[in-house]
Amino acid sequence: MRILKKRKALNPAEILVFGFGGMILIGALLLCLPIASTSGESVGFLTALFSSTSAICVTGLTVVEIGTAYTLFGQFVMLIMIQLGGIGFMTATSMVYMLLGRRITLKDRLVIRDSLNESNLQGVVRMTRNVLIVTLISEVAGMLLLSIRFIPEYGVSTGIYYSLFHSVSAFCNAGFDILGLGDSIVSYGKDPLVLSTIMGLIIIGGLGFFVVVELYRKARQGHKYRFSLHTKIVLIATGILLLGGFIFFLVMESGNPKTLGAPGFTDGDKVLGAAFQSVTTRTAGFASIPQADLTPASKIATVALMFIGASPSGTGGGIKTTTAIMLLALIITVIRGKQDVVLGKRRINKQLVMRAITIITLAMLSVAVMTTLISVFDQHHISVSDILYEVTSAFGTVGLSCGITAALSPASQILLILTMFGGRVGFFTVSLALAKRMSRQQSCNYRYPEDKIMIG
Template sequence: MRILKKRRALNPAEILVFGFGGMILIGAILLCLPIASTSGKSVGFLTALFSSTSAICVTGLSVIEIGTAYTLFGQFVMLILIQLGGIGFMTATSMVYMLLGRRITLKDRLVIRDSLNESNLQGVVRMTRNVLIVTLIAEVAGMLLLSIRFIPQYGISTGIYYSLFHSVSAFCNAGFDILGFGNSMVSYANDPLVLGTIMALIVVGGLGFFVVVELYRKATLGRKYHFTLHTKIVLVATVVLLVAGFLFFLAMESGNPKTLGAPGVSAGDQALGAAFQSVTTRTAGFAAIPQADLTPASKIGTVALMFIGASPSGTGGGIKTTTALLLLALIITVVRGKQDVVIAKRRINKQLVMRAITIITLAMLSVAVVTVLISVFEQHHMSVSDILYEVTSAFGTVGLSCGITASLSPISKVLIMLTMFGGRVGFFTVSLALAKRMSRQQSCNYRYPEDKVMIG
């Protein structure tokens, strides 16, 4: 007698993982086609897979110069992958459902809720529409502003295309450029229009769609509307990190003759470069100054900012600003001898604080392990500091590099790809799993005896 086994339904976290993985594989196959390469030959599956992974994970690291190595077809594939990676797998799927008039089921809503980092199902579909609207408005506005500079330089058709590509890349915090210079935005280091537009797109994309929508409601309703605690934390953390980063890089690099201290660089250009470096470390990946020439202190500061990253439900990566602020609040609570973590006169759930600590610990361990492994494989021609910079950039889905990406061995490239995927998807699903496990633990009707151990 045949025994039919019931197939287990995928949970939302698994759907997200397989969804992102499937998009990466499809993108790699398309980029591997000869039509995608300017040489007329395939770039190779590993190179195509690396590009596809970096695009879907909106990282920006690349083993080839996509502006010269890929044809218009290949660049368009990259653009679509960046856009899908930025708005998310389920948001893109929901958009297709809406266009086809298909009903979004309860299971679809659960996955959308998790992909947007929402806590309840109410208004999930409306939030998805808001994501699409915010994305469209921001990217079109960015394209129009960049066109002011790119159309006179490259002509109408190429200028509009360049404006569109870089607007999408900036809003999605991807950091890819197709200018073909091989130095990202260094050629526009003294151009306030280009750098200012890209910075604005990076910040809006990194704030998170939920926060952007709340900012819009606040602007329209005025005093009648009050920010949620989440939005307050994100705004405060973002402003503090951006200002602190600007002052830090301005102090560290203004005397560096290879970056902001180079002859002929005005005080205004120095300020612009420091501001851009502070913004782009928030998981964007564009560079206005050569990253390999940064001072050791600036590299350490950049690593720290890349590790923190952007904010939840946005297009950036990292451990997120809210997670970092929860850890800081916990430290202050312990030092002051208090019991509850309190932010803005609101007590934070202890389970949420435990999740934050776990995510930070797992992230640090992952970055450390991958750094050690790549150091073993590349020990003869790469410094540990450059490798740590690269790994942290991959984890935070940033894309900044000291120029070692193309020189990595195949096994190291695979490790970087896994780190990018983990930074974009893995730790988010870990967070979901922890939330579900902790909610089940709360329903238990027994607890073990309490005991003590010596620490410190």
Template sequence: MVIIIKNLSRLLNFTPTQVIPLGFASVILIGAVLLTLPIASRNGNSIGFINALFTATSAVCVTGLVVVDTYTHWTIFGQVVILSLIQIGGLGFMTMATLFSLILGRRIGLKERLLIAESLNQYSLEGMVRLTRQILLGTLLFEGAGALILSIKFASEYGLALGIYKGIFHSISAFCNAGFDLMGDKGKFSSLVSYVDDTVVNLTIMALIVIGGLGFSVWEDIYRVRSFRGLKLHTKLVLVVTAILLVFGFIIFFLLEFNNPKTLQPLSMKGKILAAMFQSVTPRTAGFNTLSLPDLTNASKFITIILMFIGGSPGSTAGGIKTATAGVLFFAVLSVLKGSEDTNMFKRRLNTEVVLRSLAIVVISLGIVIVTTTVLSIFEKATFIEQIFEAVSAFGTVGLSLGITPNLNTASKIALIITMFLGRVGVLTMGLALTIKMQKSNAKYKYPEGKVMVG
């Protein structure tokens, strides 16, 4: 597959920015074909191409929205296909391609380094192979540790073999922020609701979600520096914004749901704290849930939508507009309110281009969510909050749902497939991929300055 993409990119003179969407789309199509096979479904019948494409897109884009329950519908073959797509999609197909190249002893050329840098949101080609090795090693360590803890926990309930299998599956799914689960034996689409007050499962899944959503370059910086003062500006911003969102989400959900008889009220204090923490973490684009989402208050649903829209961090397994983007815009607004011409944070000045790119990402993202919500409102009879919740969940590659996904019609599924793809590949990358040739041919000139009153 990688060789085909590389040869095709040379033939059509594709740039690295354009190859990334091509690679993701190719993996999705292969996964969809495999999932249409009768061997993938427990009933021996093909699920149909649209449903298979929806599932494959959700897996590769590490979203977690599903039209059928993963455990009760798919065979071991189908589940392994989904898990493979999650791993490829979470790490990025170029990271996986580099792994195979390293195993085979092949040289990583300039073209491959450009693709790796683009897929990981890196600005320099220096140390790309080293960074890829660190990503693969870190992934192995984190997923391995998570799998070991969850396997021990699940083995006591499901037996050794099935316990280990479920432990591995949920560890990879959590670390890649995918949200696919194998808990259908406790009820279809039940996710982790039966473990709402289980300390081991909650803390392990939450840790995997947060670590996977921080970003690979953040890992490297933390490992290399190990002190907040010496960290890069990007790392500081990601850590601060992530911490603020997690604490804010926990407090809000704890207060809003404390007396809700369908969510937190029946739980012990430990259960309330764990559930509120988990509900704050899972919108980092994870897709697991320990509370019944349709039973949340409307205020909690709205806060979840906001957190899903922001998502995780750049260069990570997460989606959304990203924490760094939200942080840049926050400091930009703060600078305007202070009357400053520059956007400053942590005693550093940001380039205006970064602020404009962040603004463009948010505007384009809002446009995608609006269009998707409109399509759902036309074809679905669900309430508006269910429709926008589904649209934002797809764009943010979260996977949380208020229960309407299995009943969507074909038009809505296609709209969500496109939205998940754009959310994972990145609106800015897609925009650059579509306009890169036009940008090369445009002459650089400036119009006379004009003035517009705003506010």
């Protein structure tokens, strides 16, 4: 009875943390079973925990090859976890409630609101339905398109299964593949159908469900419908990052004989490869060119794009595009000597600006600390630049790797597990906690006297 009372006393942020943590533990226990391993023996708890965390956090990093290490049962467990991690466990719970005809309580609505980054309770259940509809349509469309390529190559049953798995993995921005080739989808690096389909799924999942729904409404209503400020910022930021990344990678990698400059790559292949690299860094994790062979400049650009990540209420991670735009707007405001941060002729609430600064600061600190700690454990055989690449990929729930994940020590793998969990859940929870704390402080009847210190 006391435990039940404690559970009811959990706030929405705590429910999200324990919900994701519970799913990770269940997934790890299932992947530990001998039936999940192709060898007939357990893969070990740490390996299973790493795979489960990576799946629930839709990251894509793994210490074993999913397509060869796990049986059909193990791969199916991974697929379910990727789907749950992509749409969020509360959205999945709400779906079950709706199928069973159960009423969604006020507390459930609060958790759903927070998990979808909504600001109010109005229309939360309708938004949940929209999430499920967008997910279903996108993944089915992706599966059908990928089937055009995979069915002739692998047969009907295997081709459909491969198409389904990779469609879900791409839409959820997970980046897992089960082709068993050991190089992600580098073997399809010149295939317009496969790469274009996966890019489309990644972008839709990364935009955020709220933005996708507004795009649909705009398509139906035309000029009568006006985008919200959030949607405008997301679309502009996404467009700039995708185009900027594409141009950068095309210039930097076209002459690299180990990537886009490899023998046999036409100009069209280079354009397609540069576009895919720009898209996949938005927390997806699929690789069409070897990441370890990128030029140093391209690795730095990839780290930056992974750190920013996707947009709120989507399937991707990172600090989010809107957070980065908020920081940029603040810098411009300070340089111009203004007091209010303005975006799209709208004044932004100062509490949101403070949250953005806090999230970015904590994210940078987290990546720096984890990189340092892993460097201590594995400094003798892995470069710091590759470790930074791996840690940023884990934090941004991206999954791109220079191929060092399996070579890391157990201690470093545990640190990566914590980084993935923090990148997917932790900073979002911090954001919620900050919002609640700031709202409580607004009701305080006293304020401390103001003073100044020298900075800069």
